[in-house]
Amino acid sequence: MTHTDTRDADVVEALAPLAQTLAADDYQLTCARAEEHHVVVTVAAGPAACADCLVPKELTERMAVQRLRSLDSSAVWTVEIHYPGDHTEPTIP
Secondary structure, eight states, X not given: OOOOOOOHHHHHHHHHHHHHXXXXXXXXXXXXXXXXXXXXXXXXXXXXXXXXXXXXXXXXXXXXXXXHXXXXXXXXXXXXXXXXXXXXXXXXX
């Protein structure tokens, strides 16, 4: 079983329907590959973003993995989701 070499543009294209869905509620999706089958997805809120419309991260992750499987169904895709308000640095008490 061989894995296809997926390009960054292929990843962006695969996630485009998810990005369009989020854009309807004024969210912008960007993605970057950390490794061959590891994608970091960042969702940023626009000024008119509907906070109640943003689905849980786990659902966004599942939808992204499903879209990415269309590129390479034999690969184990890992998707890391960052939502507005997520803090990547530890807070100091």
